[in-house]
Amino acid sequence: MNIMIKGLKELTVKVGFFVTLFLVVCQLTPVSVSAEGALLASWNNGPSRQAIIDFVAAVTNKEGPDYVDPAERIAVFDNDGTLWSEKPAYFQLLFAIDRIKALAPHHPEWKTQQPFKAVLENDIKALAVSGEKGLIQLVMASHSGMTTDEFEQIVTDWLATAKHPRFKRPYTELVYQPMLELLKYMRHNGFKTFIVSGGGIEFMRPFTEKAYGIPPEQVIGSSIKTKFELRNGEPVLVRLPEIFFIDDKAGKPVGIQKFIGRRPIAAFGNSDGDLQMLQWTTSGKGKRFGLIVHHTDAEREWAYDRHSHVGRLDKALIEAKEKGWTVIDMKKDWKVIYPFQK
């Protein structure tokens, strides 16, 4: 009899165990923060990594004063120079140049017209002289005139075939391994991760889901106008050579408000183009986090800051010190730069 009663008790304990297991797992309680630190495997131990872990621990601790509801855990990431490289030039500009060359046979007039002539003759100096106006002409000529579906295919094909001049690899391999881990780590802790980039929204969307785990609807960027049309009864959206929105500098908080509609609690950037996004994010109420990726590794990547034309980092670095934003020293803080170096 006693043995039977003991057996019953054991089984009751087992039932209790499964009930507990059931409750724990179904609450989707995140693993402890220290265990999660292991997700940041390519980050060296140090104040930068610790600042990230401390922030995440604070806003996810239900008992603590800094707890943030999951719905409000919005994190925004710049793309060029923050999630992937931006040298020798923004990859989108290299795409535009390749497109101009591919389209040149249909545009004999480009042989004598700047900035197209400069592109076709690989004349970097003449291209630089054409300035921002020239750049916009290149983008318009290469990014408009087709439907959105066609453009998506053009970008997809280019990303599948083009190679980076220095690393001889597809551009989508030049993403930062530590940032991939960080994105996952944030999402694992209930954050919704968004890209907020000066780059073209429809240039990024074809690869962000695969490269970063960020779906198209969480990508904010610059864009040109599009127009809805029926072509033989089939609806299409045609890309027009006219700017719709520039998602850079003071445009970043505007884009965030327009697309997300709430203020992020964490922002990650690498240049002065991210300054206003960092200001907007970190000045909200409650616990906030700002981070700047400082390019300090000339050997494994590139080293540049205040004197760089692309990705200039000057004012934002000064303000980072004043405001207590975390500054990543790529050389010191990151074990590897790219996934292929793992």
Next chain:
Amino acid sequence: MNIMIKGLKELTVKVGFFVTLFLVVCQLTPVSVSAEGALLASWNNGPSRQAIIDFVAAVTNKEGPDYVDPAERIAVFDNDGTLWSEKPAYFQLLFAIDRIKALAPHHPEWKTQQPFKAVLENDIKALAVSGEKGLIQLVMASHSGMTTDEFEQIVTDWLATAKHPRFKRPYTELVYQPMLELLKYMRHNGFKTFIVSGGGIEFMRPFTEKAYGIPPEQVIGSSIKTKFELRNGEPVLVRLPEIFFIDDKAGKPVGIQKFIGRRPIAAFGNSDGDLQMLQWTTSGKGKRFGLIVHHTDAEREWAYDRHSHVGRLDKALIEAKEKGWTVIDMKKDWKVIYPFQK
């Protein structure tokens, strides 16, 4: 002894039950579609309800030819007349009118200036004469000049206090119970639900999460320009009296592509303003679903279609028949209209 063994067996069965429960819930396996139909409790049985259930069953059946990956299960919903009522006028216009009246003491010139004079004197006829231009003037005067945070507060306060003239209830109670169930049903089946409305994006966002379970970042609408500024070192976004984007008619597919970046597989509307959104959604590859809410219930709500100024439904109703879109007959298909009628 036998009693003990029986007790043990019962407990074993209980353990088995909890293990099963644990596995079922933790896999988050959706319940069978027929069981889910119960989620649509305010829908009468009939072809409309069945069409919804059949579509959802088809795109979620992994073994079937119409299966759609959860990431691509995007459903878009118009707001005015589709998720909540739009009579006697768009609720946002009633908000603008209340705001003009509240601001009038600071604008003595409005006493003699149209369309403001008409609003202050409740002169509907003069207001109608001022046309679209007058409407835009009212919106600009009432929706701009403050920060985005201030505007959110103004909208929140108005929604908390203003009452609908016919039902004497807050406007947020005039949401359609069957559509609330439909939104949940879609999300339960892995859909991401978006609002795509001609209404103001920042007018909707303060209430959509609570009213519909749709977070701000899944609300697309019309908007005015905003400008980033530092005020005594504090960043703000100031609302400017200038149109940024009109998310109506041919603007809806444009807005969808801009904000979501992929084509929805299901669209829900109620007027000709939703025609292009329905065309764009249902002309994509694979299984698609289009639905129109036809306002046929003069007693419980309003009955209107092709002769209505607000929410005119004419071309889209004709095309619905040609294209096989589902047309909801509110009177016949819905057991109740509003949650308070349950």
